[in-house]
Amino acid sequence: MPVQALTGAELAERLSAGVPASVERWEEEVVWVDSSKVEDVARFLRDDSSLDFQFLNAISAIDFIEYFDVVYHLTSFRLQHTAVIKTRLHGRESLSVPSVYHVWRGADFQEREVWDLMGVDFQGHPNMKRIMLWEGFEGHPLRKDFL
Amino acid sequence: MPIHTEPMTINVGPQHPSTHGVFRLRVTFDGEEILEVEPVFGYLHRGTEKLAEERTYVQIVTLTDRLDYVSSMINNQAYCLAVEKLLGVEPPLRAKWLRTMVAELQRIASHLMGIGFYLQDLGTLGTPLMYGFRTREKILDLFEMLCGARITLTYMRPGGVFSDTPPDFWPALENFMQELPSEIGEIEQLVMENEIVLVRTKGVSPLSPDMAINCSVSGPVLRASGIAWDWRKMEPYDAYEWVDFDVPVGANGDNYDRFWVRMQEIHQSARIIHQCMEHIEPGPVRLDLPLVFRPEPGAEAYGRVEASKGELAFYMLSDGGVSPYRCKIRSPSLINLTVTEHLLVGWKLADMIVTLGSLDINMGEVDR
Numbered sequence: 001m002p003v004q005a006l007t008g009a010e011l012a013e014r015l016s017a018g019v020p021a022s023v024e025r026w027e028e029e030v031v032w033v034d035s036s037k038v039e040d041v042a043r044f045l046r047d048d049s050s051l052d053f054q055f056l057n058a059i060s061a062i063d064f065i066e067y068f069d070v071v072y073h074l075t076s077f078r079l080q081h082t083a084v085i086k087t088r089l090h091g092r093e094s095l096s097v098p099s100v101y102h103v104w105r106g107a108d109f110q111e112r113e114v115w116d117l118m119g120v121d122f123q124g125h126p127n128m129k130r131i132m133l134w135e136g137f138e139g140h141p142l143r144k145d146f147l
Numbered sequence: 148m149p150i151h152t153e154p155m156t157i158n159v160g161p162q163h164p165s166t167h168g169v170f171r172l173r174v175t176f177d178g179e180e181i182l183e184v185e186p187v188f189g190y191l192h193r194g195t196e197k198l199a200e201e202r203t204y205v206q207i208v209t210l211t212d213r214l215d216y217v218s219s220m221i222n223n224q225a226y227c228l229a230v231e232k233l234l235g236v237e238p239p240l241r242a243k244w245l246r247t248m249v250a251e252l253q254r255i256a257s258h259l260m261g262i263g264f265y266l267q268d269l270g271t272l273g274t275p276l277m278y279g280f281r282t283r284e285k286i287l288d289l290f291e292m293l294c295g296a297r298i299t300l301t302y303m304r305p306g307g308v309f310s311d312t313p314p315d316f317w318p319a320l321e322n323f324m325q326e327l328p329s330e331i332g333e334i335e336q337l338v339m340e341n342e343i344v345l346v347r348t349k350g351v352s353p354l355s356p357d358m359a360i361n362c363s364v365s366g367p368v369l370r371a372s373g374i375a376w377d378w379r380k381m382e383p384y385d386a387y388e389w390v391d392f393d394v395p396v397g398a399n400g401d402n403y404d405r406f407w408v409r410m411q412e413i414h415q416s417a418r419i420i421h422q423c424m425e426h427i428e429p430g431p432v433r434l435d436l437p438l439v440f441r442p443e444p445g446a447e448a449y450g451r452v453e454a455s456k457g458e459l460a461f462y463m464l465s466d467g468g469v470s471p472y473r474c475k476i477r478s479p480s481l482i483n484l485t486v487t488e489h490l491l492v493g494w495k496l497a498d499m500i501v502t503l504g505s506l507d508i509n510m511g512e513v514d515r
Binding site: 003054058063084129132 | 189192194196197270283358360361362363364374381382383449458460461462464473475477479481482484485514515
């Protein structure tokens with residue numbers, strides 16, 4: 001049986017019950033969460049037996065000039081469903097979001113890559129340094145104002 | 148009697164024949180035993196995601212060839228699926244069958260490279276690797292008939308494939324498929340029950356299923372740890388929902404199982420190709436899309452495939468322009484490397500190279 005994408009509404013309902021005041025709004029297949037609650041949300045998504053998101057597919061960041069979006073794609077192998085969680089960071093300077101390294105080890109290189117290329121800091125990551133570029137490189141090349 | 152030794156830090160690479168590209172492992176040894184490992188990469192970083200923001204959707208296909216360069220067809224496929232999702236279109240039926248078929252040919256070629264270099268790292272000095280190259284060469288000849296290129300193929304396009312097969316392609320493919328079993332059989336005979344291979348790889352660097360999932364490992368490495376997860380089955384794309392194949396899984400997640408899973412997947416790929424040859428029917432191979440097109444502003448798509456190394460995905464976002472606003476590449480090779488430290492610590496120098504080979508990484512894809 002192919003995997004199902006959880007609807008934003010369903011996911012938002014369960015998240016609001018599990019992590020109070022974490023959900024900001026939702027769309028068809030996306031739930032927007034408060035950026036300060038990302039780690040709690042991640043832990044709940046992984047540990048709740050009816051969600052069971054044990055697998056982190058990808059962490060992506062997008063530069064929208066006035067704000068940045070960080071996107072988490074998740075999958076549960078046992079329940080065979082997927083989810084998309086997004087969070088918005090306003091401004092361009094000293095952006096940070098809690099790291100999910102301690103929830104999913106798979107976030108290790110992905111968070112470092114987002115920091116390196118997009119300049120979003122992940123607080124709580126044990127080894128937050130550049131990954132593709134060298135230490136001492138100035139700027140974050142995937143930002144829209146880099147070139 | 149224990150001998151007192153000083154820990155010593157050694158850089159393996161970036162120019163080292165067994166790191167499969169420009170890749171560096173910073174390893175701290177106690178004698179021969181590994182205490183700490185840190186993978187260092189980025190030497191091949193070309194800024195593919197940034198370049199994609201400056202090119203049209205069709206031009207980007209050429210960039211995807213250069214990610215995992217021993218598996219270009221599958222990269223093309225992942226990208227084209229993502230763009231088609233973005234546009235909300237589906238390729239014609241013949242294109243779906245063709246794509247499935249060439250992707251499986253590419254998987255065989257890629258796995259043969261993975262296995263060949265892995266055995267080379269074990270010290271087999273060329274023979275299995277050259278057996279692999281021999282078969283891969285024939286696959287590249289077939290690709291050359293399709294699109295004129297052998298490595299950087301750009302055969303697929305959003306909305307289908309570049310062109311239909313030339314008439315002499317089908318007899319050549321038939322011929323190849325007849326020779327394939329005996330060529331694979333030769334490799335299997337040589338190494339599958341070879342005592343040295345078994346002793347060196349069974350039980351070495353096991354990866355538990357829990358650790359594999361938590362580290363976002365995908366592809367043959369995940370399946371070797373006993374998890375039957377294959378996106379071709381779980382989220383069928385192109386023609387995979389109409390073909391029959393098994394998902395081989397390992398039991399112990401050790402170096403042998405990772406190698407064994409790839410070997411079995413070659414047989415499954417051959418099964419899929421036979422079914423494609425049987426079911427494919429004449430028809431158009433490409434949608435009538437313009438060369439330059441603009442998806443809806445705000446449209447986003449996460450297109451993924453089961454590539455030869457694992458889950459390869461393109462996360463695309465459009466602002467209504469002729470280029471994507473963002474084109475994120477989820478690279479399986481990079482993310483599979485997350486487990487390097489976990490796999491290597493406590494093992495010996497000689498196993499390190501083999502374990503790295505068993506992960507089958509490609510630096511073009513790691514660094515992008």
